[in-house]
Amino acid sequence: MSVEEHYVFKGVYHLRTEGQRILLTENLDRGFSVYGERLFTIGGLEYREWVPFRSKLAAAILCGLKGWNLGRGRTVLYLGAASGTTLSHVSDIIGREGFAYAIEFAPRVMSQLIERVARRRRNVVAVFADARMPERYAGIVDIVDLIYCDIAQPEQSRILVENAEHFLKRGGEVMIAIKSRSIDSVEEPEKIYRREIKTMEDWGFKVLETTNLAPYEEDHVLVRARYE
Numbered sequence: 001m002s003v004e005e006h007y008v009f010k011g012v013y014h015l016r017t018e019g020q021r022i023l024l025t026e027n028l029d030r031g032f033s034v035y036g037e038r039l040f041t042i043g044g045l046e047y048r049e050w051v052p053f054r055s056k057l058a059a060a061i062l063c064g065l066k067g068w069n070l071g072r073g074r075t076v077l078y079l080g081a082a083s084g085t086t087l088s089h090v091s092d093i094i095g096r097e098g099f100a101y102a103i104e105f106a107p108r109v110m111s112q113l114i115e116r117v118a119r120r121r122r123n124v125v126a127v128f129a130d131a132r133m134p135e136r137y138a139g140i141v142d143i144v145d146l147i148y149c150d151i152a153q154p155e156q157s158r159i160l161v162e163n164a165e166h167f168l169k170r171g172g173e174v175m176i177a178i179k180s181r182s183i184d185s186v187e188e189p190e191k192i193y194r195r196e197i198k199t200m201e202d203w204g205f206k207v208l209e210t211t212n213l214a215p216y217e218e219d220h221v222l223v224r225a226r227y228e
């Protein structure tokens with residue numbers, strides 16, 4: 001078994017083992033598995049498997065994402081953190097010098113997020129709030145380098161833009177997972193993606209890339225854009 005750091009995504013690793021290629025992040029919370037993912041100890045370091053069927057960000061890497069502004073020491077606002085699956089890998093990647101604010105409004109998943117991630121990692125703060133009302137958490141959240149948005153709501157592009165106006169630094173980036181069926185189950189997905197992208201462009205975002213997440217997630221794209 002050998003581990004190599006990804007040549008683009010620093011803080012992400014590949015494990016090559018008997019023909020399989022597994023994505024990993026280095027575990028900031030040694031010995032603890034957040035969602036049942038496998039742990040591997042190699043060369044004295046512990047890594048967690050990053051499962052693309054459980055995390056759209058891992059799926060995006062395997063589907064050809066070209067870049068991101070995540071990395072050690074970055075600050076992140078995460079909208080729709082759920083029970084913390086992807087958030088926990090973001091926490092591994094930004095490391096102890098970074099910081100992530102996790103917004104979630106569903107009580108059950110929020111309590112799992114606190115139990116499995118926020119209480120155990122000092123670079124994550126859980127914010128029990130509705131992402132449609134950024135002014136409610138303006139006293140907690142600071143200016144960030146990146147907003148990651150995965151709220152699966154019809155109005156998600158507008159919600160992302162409003163959060164960017166409050167918290168994203170100029171030149172910062174956003175990544176938004178767009179699930180066409182959450183917006184309209186009948187309309188052509190491509191039409192929906194174009195409309196959501198247009199909303200972002202109208203609000204001053206330069207779209208950098210769009211990654212289709214099939215076969216890991218059907219009818220989903222991940223859009224990456226810069227706030228200009």
Ligand SMILES: C[S@@+](CC[C@H](N)C(=O)[O-])C[C@H]1O[C@@H](n2cnc3c(N)ncnc32)[C@H](O)[C@@H]1O
Pocket residue numbers: 054055056079080081082083084085086087103104105106109129130131132150151152153
């Ligand atoms: C698809 S799940 C997120 C999965 C998560 N990003 C991951 O990869 O581990 C969407 C989450 O967004 C949350 N959500 C939806 N609308 C929201 C809102 N207005 N404010 C806060 N959270 C919201 C839902 O409760 C749900 O947990």
